Amino acid sequence: QVQLQESGPGLVKSSETLSLTCTVSGGSVSGHYWSWIxxxxxxxxxxxxxxxxxxxxxxxxxxxxRVTISIDTSKNQFSLKLTSVTAADTxxxxxxxxxxPFFLLDNWGQGTLVxxxx
Amino acid sequence: EIVLTQxxxxxxxxxxxxxxLSCRASQSVSSSYLGWxxxxxGQAPRLLINGASGRATGxxxxxxxxxxxxxxxxxxxxxxxEDFAVYYCQQYGTSLTFGGGTKVEIK
Numbered sequence: 036q037v038q039l040q041e042s043g044p045g046l047v048k049s050s051e052t053l054s055l056t057c058t059v060s061g062g063s064v065s066g067h068y069w070s071w072i073x074x075x076x077x078x079x080x081x082x083x084x085x086x087x088x089x090x091x092x093x094x095x096x097x098x099x100x101r102v103t104i105s106i107d108t109s110k111n112q113f114s115l116k117l118t119s120v121t122a123a124d125t126x127x128x129x130x131x132x133x134x135x136p137f138f139l140l141d142n143w144g145q146g147t148l149v150x151x152x153x
Numbered sequence: 154e155i156v157l158t159q160x161x162x163x164x165x166x167x168x169x170x171x172x173x174l175s176c177r178a179s180q181s182v183s184s185s186y187l188g189w190x191x192x193x194x195g196q197a198p199r200l201l202i203n204g205a206s207g208r209a210t211g212x213x214x215x216x217x218x219x220x221x222x223x224x225x226x227x228x229x230x231x232x233x234x235e236d237f238a239v240y241y242c243q244q245y246g247t248s249l250t251f252g253g254g255t256k257v258e259i260k
Contacts, residue, residue, distance in 0.1 A: 138245035139188040143197035
């Protein structure tokens with residue numbers, strides 16, 4: 036059974052770069068799309084972007100200027116970098132998989148809370 | 154970017170009732186690219202419905218989806234205690250967007 040696990044600092048200073056990694060176990064990153072989604076406390080879901088296993092990416096237009104998502108197939112991991120963070124970037128960050136061509140997210144990590152401090 | 158509007162914001166029902174949740178898109182969405190998710194407190198969302206009407210693996214048949222174009226519906230028949238949660242619709246066109254969510258709470 037494929038499992039996803041987010042890791043990275045839980046506290047980031049304002050104006051710095053948020054960096055998270057999602058490790059995939061029980062299966063390969065090959066052949067699938069891998070997304071990052073975030074959820075501010077008590078609010079709804081916001082898609083950040085995806086990376087395809089060969090490295091193609093697509094980002095939320097509202098975040099595109101600050102986001103980089105990359106993949107390391109040798110480590111079975113993919114990563115998120117979000118630059119110039121502010122308090123508005125405080126959220127639970129989830130990684131997720133789309134094993135279908137319709138970009139429906141059928142497997143999710145448990146999420147990790149990242150707080151941006153001033 | 155396609156905007157998804159979910160209604161109502163909150164639905165207050167009793168176990169055994171039927172819940173009808175709406176998701177309206179700002180422009181037409183291909184049904185194949187429309188899904189519904191359930192999220193319980195402290196948990197990640199879980200895919201319920203794919204392709205607007207197909208149940209994901211392990212999802213009980215009391216959950217059903219329907220609709221096309223700009224109007225989609227999630228119906229939960231015979232509400233069980235574990236069904237009280239927040240539900241999101243999601244689409245993919247050139248970008249992926251979620252609706253704002255509907256909370257199904259116990260009346």
